[in-house]
Amino acid sequence: METHEEFYNTHPPPLNYENDITKVENFVRCHKNEKIVLITSGGTTVPIEQNTVRFVDNFSAGTRGSASAEYFLDAGYAVIFIYRSKSLEPFVRHFVNDSLLDKLEIKNNKSIQVKEDKVEKLLPLLKKYKDAKASNKFISIPFTTLIDYMWLLRGSCMLLDSKYCLIYLAAAVSDFYIPPSEMAEHKLQSKDGPPVMTLHLVPKVMKAVTHNWSRQAYIVSFKLETDSMLLETKSKDALHKYKHQLVIGNLLHSRKYNVKLISPNDIEDILVTDTNKKNGIEIEKIIVNKIKTKHDEFINNI
Amino acid sequence: METHEEFYNTHPPPLNYENDITKVENFVRCHKNEKIVLITSGGTTVPIEQNTVRFVDNFSAGTRGSASAEYFLDAGYAVIFIYRSKSLEPFVRHFVNDSLLDKLEIKNNKSIQVKEDKVEKLLPLLKKYKDAKASNKFISIPFTTLIDYMWLLRGSCMLLDSKYCLIYLAAAVSDFYIPPSEMAEHKLQSKDGPPVMTLHLVPKVMKAVTHNWSRQAYIVSFKLETDSMLLETKSKDALHKYKHQLVIGNLLHSRKYNVKLISPNDIEDILVTDTNKKNGIEIEKIIVNKIKTKHDEFINNI
Numbered sequence: 001m002e003t004h005e006e007f008y009n010t011h012p013p014p015l016n017y018e019n020d021i022t023k024v025e026n027f028v029r030c031h032k033n034e035k036i037v038l039i040t041s042g043g044t045t046v047p048i049e050q051n052t053v054r055f056v057d058n059f060s061a062g063t064r065g066s067a068s069a070e071y072f073l074d075a076g077y078a079v080i081f082i083y084r085s086k087s088l089e090p091f092v093r094h095f096v097n098d099s100l101l102d103k104l105e106i107k108n109n110k111s112i113q114v115k116e117d118k119v120e121k122l123l124p125l126l127k128k129y130k131d132a133k134a135s136n137k138f139i140s141i142p143f144t145t146l147i148d149y150m151w152l153l154r155g156s157c158m159l160l161d162s163k164y165c166l167i168y169l170a171a172a173v174s175d176f177y178i179p180p181s182e183m184a185e186h187k188l189q190s191k192d193g194p195p196v197m198t199l200h201l202v203p204k205v206m207k208a209v210t211h212n213w214s215r216q217a218y219i220v221s222f223k224l225e226t227d228s229m230l231l232e233t234k235s236k237d238a239l240h241k242y243k244h245q246l247v248i249g250n251l252l253h254s255r256k257y258n259v260k261l262i263s264p265n266d267i268e269d270i271l272v273t274d275t276n277k278k279n280g281i282e283i284e285k286i287i288v289n290k291i292k293t294k295h296d297e298f299i300n301n302i
Numbered sequence: 303m304e305t306h307e308e309f310y311n312t313h314p315p316p317l318n319y320e321n322d323i324t325k326v327e328n329f330v331r332c333h334k335n336e337k338i339v340l341i342t343s344g345g346t347t348v349p350i351e352q353n354t355v356r357f358v359d360n361f362s363a364g365t366r367g368s369a370s371a372e373y374f375l376d377a378g379y380a381v382i383f384i385y386r387s388k389s390l391e392p393f394v395r396h397f398v399n400d401s402l403l404d405k406l407e408i409k410n411n412k413s414i415q416v417k418e419d420k421v422e423k424l425l426p427l428l429k430k431y432k433d434a435k436a437s438n439k440f441i442s443i444p445f446t447t448l449i450d451y452m453w454l455l456r457g458s459c460m461l462l463d464s465k466y467c468l469i470y471l472a473a474a475v476s477d478f479y480i481p482p483s484e485m486a487e488h489k490l491q492s493k494d495g496p497p498v499m500t501l502h503l504v505p506k507v508m509k510a511v512t513h514n515w516s517r518q519a520y521i522v523s524f525k526l527e528t529d530s531m532l533l534e535t536k537s538k539d540a541l542h543k544y545k546h547q548l549v550i551g552n553l554l555h556s557r558k559y560n561v562k563l564i565s566p567n568d569i570e571d572i573l574v575t576d577t578n579k580k581n582g583i584e585i586e587k588i589i590v591n592k593i594k595t596k597h598d599e600f601i602n603n604i
Contacts, residue, residue, distance in 0.1 A: 045359070049528075053474075059345070059376055067361075086388065092402055100402075101431050105338040105417075112421055114406075114414035126414055129403050141376055226351075 004203040007150065008178070014148045017267075020141045026078060027139050028159045031078040035164050035295070037158050039072070040171035041065020042084025046199075051067040052184045055145075060172035062087030064222075064284060069138070069169065071288035078137050078167070081245065082152050084171070085142035091129035094122060119120065120263040146174050153205065157213035161297050165217040166291070170225065171239075177202050188258065206242045218295045219244035226252045235262040245298065248287065257283060261290060303334070306505040309452065312481070316450045322443045322456040324380055329441050330461045333380040337466050338402025340458050342373070343367020346448040348501075353487045357447075358501075361472035364389030366524075366586060367559075371440070373590035375430065379468070380439050384454050386473070387444035393431035397426060446505065448476050455507065459515035461523050467509065467519040468593070479504050494513065506542045510514065520597045521546035528554045537564040547579035547600065550589065559585060563592060 028036065042065065043058030062083055066297060069081050083089060083294040088096075095103070102218035103118045114122055132138040149171065168231060176199035210219055225231045228251055233249040239262065249260040250260045268290070272283045330338065344367065349528065364385055366386030369394035371383050385391060390398075397405070405420045416424055434440035445451045462469060478501035512521055523540060527533045530553055537549040541564065551562040559574040570592070576586045 022374060048358070054358060054360055055348075058356055088575060095402055096398065100397055101428060104428060106425065108431070110421070110425070111418075112416035116413075119412070119414055123412070123414060124407060126403060126408060130408070215331065217312060 001201050002203045007203045011147050013151045022146045025155050027227045027266045037072045037077045037166040039065050040078045040082045043086030043172040044149045044174045046174050046177045058172040064254040065170040066090045066093050067284035071285045075292045083221050085144050129177050146177050162213050163216050167219045169221045210244045218298045220246045221250045303503050306506045306507050306510050309505045313449050315453045326458050337379045338378045339374045340382045341345050341470045342384045344389030345474040346476045348476050348479045360474040367447045367472040368392045369586035373587050377594045383442040387446050463516050465518050469521045471523045493601040511545045512546045520600045522548045525551045
């Protein structure tokens with residue numbers, strides 16, 4: 001397998017990269033010695049053709065990452081939200097669920113309002129969004145392809161090498177990719193028969209995150225599996241291999257109400273009860289509160 | 303290659319299918335002897351694993367389909383909009399472009415309004431949306447996978463077998479798929495090395511649309527290519543093979559301002575000028591107006 005150095009040497013940064021990383025740099029400078037969380041969210045795409053028509057995608061609506069961002073803001077963090085373009089964004093997600101336009105009404109033929117019965121829920125959320133923006137507590141940067149993601153991850157992590165920083169890797173990143181040098185230049189033609197796609201393994205960057213880029217940060221990775229037998233073993237293996245602080249393990253079918261927080265010496269099961277759900281309590285609220293406590297202990301070296 | 307009959311025999315309909323098709327059926331009954339357009343929009347996904355984590359996706363934001371739906375409503379059509387879940391929807395697209403929440407403001411700490419400087423553009427659009435819903439001129443049905451799409455297409459086309467019906471196939475449909483019987487049950491593990499994906503050709507259903515399901519309708523298909531040399535030849539080939547009325551040919555890099563309307567005896571080049579653009583005229587407005595004329599001639603057998 002290629003090393004991550006080789007990957008970065010052979011894949012130039014995306015066009016927006018300098019701009020995006022400057023934005024992160026300024027944000028981090030603004031919040032020196034405050035708690036900052038970097039959240040990655042949504043899936044990556046791997047183009048199959050150079051003039052991209054088709055790509056291999058990872059399934060992820062971005063629910064985990066976008067919900068967590070809201071609760072990290074509640075918990076006092078400055079939030080850097082690196083997300084797949086068009087996946088869910090914090091606060092925005094409450095407005096776009098169901099039918100956005102059916103939430104709006106026309107008043108006196110000259111203004112557009114959110115319907116009264118929706119205001120109670122949406123007003124506090126909009127206020128939080130405006131406050132976070134006004135106090136410069138929140139920035140968001142979109143990516144699309146695996147290569148975009150890889151560059152943003154490295155650039156941001158290198159700026160977050162302090163114990164006050166939390167790195168929360170919720171994005172669903174492809175394990176495989178097709179190097180641009182091996183892509184078809186034009187759209188594959190069906191008359192040529194089904195294409196044979198030779199996928200390459202994406203170099204593992206977790207070791208670079210924990211050992212090179214963000215050695216002092218508190219690092220949380222995610223494991224999503226469909227086979228419950230594999231989940232704990234693979235999470236423990238990851239902790240052993242990368243020496244980071246926490247793996248959040250979840251199964252595809254139960255991920256909305258059950259996760260495991262797996263640290264080197266402990267496994268904690270988190271379950272959202274039906275009562276929680278009725279009261280509108282999302283599992284991400286519980287996850288973030290637990291992690292905040294762990295991060296505080298880490299900062300104070302308890 | 304599999305026939306379309308074999309495809310439908312081996313792939314059962316999606317869970318929502320009966321519900322969705324009943325909705326279309328009622329809509330069509332409501333608009334008997336009026337002009338109806340079926341628009342398909344957005345890309346299809348092809349799951350790689352049975353517990354879907356990864357899939358092959360076709361690139362399509364759904365701009366062409368969603369914009370066209372608005373102009374077909376303007377042109378007096380009843381619109382059935384079958385679209386990829388999360389892709390652009392008519393009217394909604396104007397609200398979600400850029401930052402939705404930055405278009406909203408809090409008034410007197412008790413209501414949420416669209417900012418005054420955005421109202422001029424958005425109010426007429428919201429009004430059109432509300433009118434179309436209130437007069438039952440518009441329904442939308444989402445799909446995700448190729449199999450969902452295939453079922454919705456067949457079911458809807460079979461209900462639209464009349465000269466008053468227009469079928470406007472703007473969705474970007476995968477040419478390839480992996481039969482569920484050949485999918486991995488669980489998430490492919492990277493330790494097993496890069497997966498070999500054997501893709502199957504999706505049976506061509508255009509011939510079934512034109513010769514079996516909607517023999518009397520006016521049918522418009524799309525060709526998206528990256529190689530301009532191939533575009534006209536492939537469009538002409540399609541018309542010859544399927545005997546339908548119109549192919550809209552476009553190239554990936556120029557599709558926002560240039561398309562070709564290719565009919566058996568004629569090729570018409572449509573170009574949005576810079577002046578058009580400055581006046582906010584979208585290419586879909588021009589396309590839809592041209593097609594409306596052609597469809598009227600078709601109905602009146604001119």
